Amino acid sequence: MDDDSATGVAMTRNGSTGERQLEGDYLTNAQGEDVVAGIRMTKDLSELKKEMPDLYAEFERIALLLEKHYREMQDMEFTIEKGKLWMLQTRDGKRTAQAAVRIAVEMADEGLIDRQTAVRRVKPEHVDFFLHPQFDPAALAGGKLLARGLNVSPGGAVGQVAFDANMAEAWAKNEGKAVIMVRPETKPDDVHGMLAAEGILTSRGGRTSHAALVARQFGKPAVVGASAITIDLTNREMTIGERTIHEGEWISIDGTAGVVYEGQLATMVPDIKDPWLIKLLDWADSFRTLGVWANADYPRDARRAVEYGAQGIGLCRSEHMFFETDRLPYFQKMIMADYPVERREALAALLPFQREDFAGLFRVMDGRPVIIRLIDPPLHEFLPDLVELVAELADLKIQLKHAPDMAAIDALLSDIRQKEQLRKRALSLREANPMLGLRGVRLGIYIPELTSMQVRAIFEAACMVVKEGIDVHPEVMIPLTSHVNELIRQRTVLEGEARTVMAEQGVTIGYKFGTMIELPRAALTADRIAEHAEFFSFGTNDLTQTTFGISRDDAEAGFLIEYMEGGILPANPFATLDRDGVGQLIDMAVRKGRASKPDLECGICGEHGGDPQSIALCHQLGLTYVSCSPFRVPIARLAAAHAALQETGRPHDE
Known part of the structure; x- marks a missing residue:
C-alpha cells in the first residue's frame, strides 16, 4: 500500500544455530509472495527495529508470547497495514540438527519444557548429524546449485563424477581418487562401485530405491531422484539445464539436504563435543x-x-x-x-x-x-587365497625354467615348497560353507x-x-x-x-x-x-x-x-x-x-x-x-x- 506497510516471515529463534534471537526477512510496500519468491532483495528483520521501532517492539512481544504458549520455536508470518501489525500465521519452525539440540536444551533451562520433553524432541537422526562430515556453511553460501533431489542418506561428499560402478571402483581403489558415482538408477551389480565411492547420485528413484537402501546401509551420503539431471551414459556426461558435466569433473552432494553442487565444497566434521549435545545426552543417560x-x-x-x-x-x-x-x-x-x-x-x-x-x-x-x-x-581366512596361491605357483615354476644359476634355482625351489605347503593346508581347511x-x-x-x-x-x-x-x-x-x-x-x-x-x-x-x-x-x-x-x-x-x-x-x-x-x-x-x-x-x-x-x-x-x-x-x-x-x-x-x-x-x- 505504501511505505508504512510491510510484510515478512520470522522465527523466534535462529533456525540454523538455535540461538535465542528473532530472525527473519521483510519488505516494505510489498506482497507476502514477494518475500518468499526471491524476486526482490529482502531486508533483515533487525532493520525493522530501526525503520518501525514501535511495531518491532510489539512484534517481539507477540513472538515471545506465542513461543511461551506453544512451548516451541515458532515460524510466523506477519503483515503491517498502514502502521497496524497483523499476525497471519504461526507454526512450529523448521531447524537444523544443531539448532534442534540447542533449542531443546535451552527451553528446558528456561523452564518452558521439562528435561523429559527436551530429550524426546531430539531425534536420533539429529545426533547422527554430529557424526557425519557436513559442508562448511560458508562454502554452502557460495556454492553453485546444480540440482535438488531426495535426502536419503546424510552427510556431505565431494568427488569426481564416475558413471559406472567399475570406473568408480577403479578410480577409488587403484588411483586413490575421491569419486561420486552417478547413475540414472542403481542395481545390485553396482554395489562394488557404491562402496568404493564417497557418495551416490541418481536421477531416478525414491526413498526405498536400491540406491537409497544401500547408501543408508553403508553410511554413504546420497541424493536420489534428482529429476532435473539428464544422464548420457554413451557420451559419459550429464546435463542440468544449460550446464554439462563430463566424467571426471568435480561435484559435491549434500545427502542431509538433498542438494547437488558444482565443484569442490569444503567439508567439516561437526563437533561431537557440542556443549548442548553433551548436556542433552547427560539428561538422556538419567532416563x-x-x-x-x-x-x-x-x-x-x-x-x-x-x-x-x-x-x-x-x-x-x-x-x-x-x-x-x-x-x-x-x-x-x-x-x-x-x-x-x-x-x-x-x-x-x-x-x-x-x-x-x-x-x-x-x-x-x-x-x-x-x-x-x-x-x-x-582358519582359512588367515591363509592366502587358494586361487592366488595356484597362480603364484604357476608363475614361480615359469621363473624356475629360466633361472640363470643354481642360487636362483635353490631360492625358487624353496619358495615353491613353501607355497605348495600353504596350498595344501588351505585346501585341507577349505569348507563349502565356512x-x-x-x-x-x-x-x-x-x-x-x-x-x-x-x-x-x-x-x-x-x-x-x-x-x-x-x-x-x-x-x-x-x-x-x-x-x-x-x-x-x-x-x-x-x-x-x-x-x-x-x-x-x-x-x-x-x-x-x-x-x-x-x-x-x-x-x-x-x-x-x-x-x-x-x-x-x-x-x-x-x-x-x-x-x-x-x-x-x-x-x-x-x-x-x-x-x-x-x-x-x-x-x-x-x-x-x-x-x-x-x-x-x-x-x-x-x-x-x-x-x-x-x-x-x-x-x-x-x-x-x-x-x-x-x-x-x-x-x-x-x-x-x-x-x-x-x-x-x-x-x-x-x-x-x-x-x-x-x-x-x-x-x-x-
Whole structure:
C-alpha cells in the first residue's frame, strides 16, 4: 500500500544455530509472495527495529508470547497495514540438527519444557548429524546449485563424477581418487562401485530405491531422484539445464539436504563435543535403563568409545589382532604346524602381542567391563587365497625354467615348497560353507592350545594392569555355542588356565565367563547353557543369518534389496532387528536363561546395537546393554532414553 506497510516471515529463534534471537526477512510496500519468491532483495528483520521501532517492539512481544504458549520455536508470518501489525500465521519452525539440540536444551533451562520433553524432541537422526562430515556453511553460501533431489542418506561428499560402478571402483581403489558415482538408477551389480565411492547420485528413484537402501546401509551420503539431471551414459556426461558435466569433473552432494553442487565444497566434521549435545545426552543417560557399550578391538577405538559415553566394551574381536603384519606370519606358522611343539612355539611368539593388546584395552577402560570374544573366524581366512596361491605357483615354476644359476634355482625351489605347503593346508581347511564350519567354540575344541593362549594373555594382562593400580573387569566370551557340552568342555579348560595365571602372578581378578547366542539352537536351550555362563551376548548378525537362512554378504548386494523394494520384507533384517522371528528367539533365550540364573547379564553386540528401532526392542526385552560402533554410541544413548520414556509415558523433570 505504501511505505508504512510491510510484510515478512520470522522465527523466534535462529533456525540454523538455535540461538535465542528473532530472525527473519521483510519488505516494505510489498506482497507476502514477494518475500518468499526471491524476486526482490529482502531486508533483515533487525532493520525493522530501526525503520518501525514501535511495531518491532510489539512484534517481539507477540513472538515471545506465542513461543511461551506453544512451548516451541515458532515460524510466523506477519503483515503491517498502514502502521497496524497483523499476525497471519504461526507454526512450529523448521531447524537444523544443531539448532534442534540447542533449542531443546535451552527451553528446558528456561523452564518452558521439562528435561523429559527436551530429550524426546531430539531425534536420533539429529545426533547422527554430529557424526557425519557436513559442508562448511560458508562454502554452502557460495556454492553453485546444480540440482535438488531426495535426502536419503546424510552427510556431505565431494568427488569426481564416475558413471559406472567399475570406473568408480577403479578410480577409488587403484588411483586413490575421491569419486561420486552417478547413475540414472542403481542395481545390485553396482554395489562394488557404491562402496568404493564417497557418495551416490541418481536421477531416478525414491526413498526405498536400491540406491537409497544401500547408501543408508553403508553410511554413504546420497541424493536420489534428482529429476532435473539428464544422464548420457554413451557420451559419459550429464546435463542440468544449460550446464554439462563430463566424467571426471568435480561435484559435491549434500545427502542431509538433498542438494547437488558444482565443484569442490569444503567439508567439516561437526563437533561431537557440542556443549548442548553433551548436556542433552547427560539428561538422556538419567532416563535410560539400558546400558550402552561399544564394539572396540584396539585402544584407540576404546578411547573414542569412552569419549562418546560408552559404559564398557561389549565386543572385542580378538582375531582382528592377528591380522597385523608383525603377527600374521606367526599365526600362519601355527596353522601350518605339523607337530605340537611347532604349534606351541608359534603360540608362544603370539602371546606377548595379545597380552599387550588386552593390557591397552584394560588401561583405557579403567573400571569398566571388557568382553573379549575368543577367536571366531575360520582358519582359512588367515591363509592366502587358494586361487592366488595356484597362480603364484604357476608363475614361480615359469621363473624356475629360466633361472640363470643354481642360487636362483635353490631360492625358487624353496619358495615353491613353501607355497605348495600353504596350498595344501588351505585346501585341507577349505569348507563349502565356512560360516557354518570350523569356527568359534569348535575351533577352540579343535585347537585347545590356541584359546588357552588367548586366556593366558587376557589374565596376564589383567594381572599386570592391576599391579599398575587400574581397576580391571575382564569377561571372556566363547562364541558360536550350539550345545551346552561345548561350553562345559571349553570353559573347564579355560578356567583352569585363568586360575593358573592368577596363582603365578599372585593376583586375584574378578572375571566372568559367558557365551555368544548366535544360533537358534542356543536360544532354544538357553536354560541349560545359562547354568554354565555368567552372561549372554547375542550376536545378532549371525543369529539373523541362521534364523532367516540368508547370507548377509550375498543378500544385501542381491535379492534382499528386491525383497524390500517389493514389500516382501518391511525392512532390512540386518539393519533393524526382526521382531517376530529373531526378536522372539532373543526373548525366549533371555527368559529361559534368567530362569536358570536370575542375575544373568544379557546384551547384543551385532550391527543392530546402534539402530534406534532395535534398541527399543532390546529395552522391551529387558536386556542389560546394547553394544555398537563407537561412532553410534551417542545415538544409542538417546535411543535408549526414548525407549524408557516411551514406556513410562509420564512427565519427568529433575
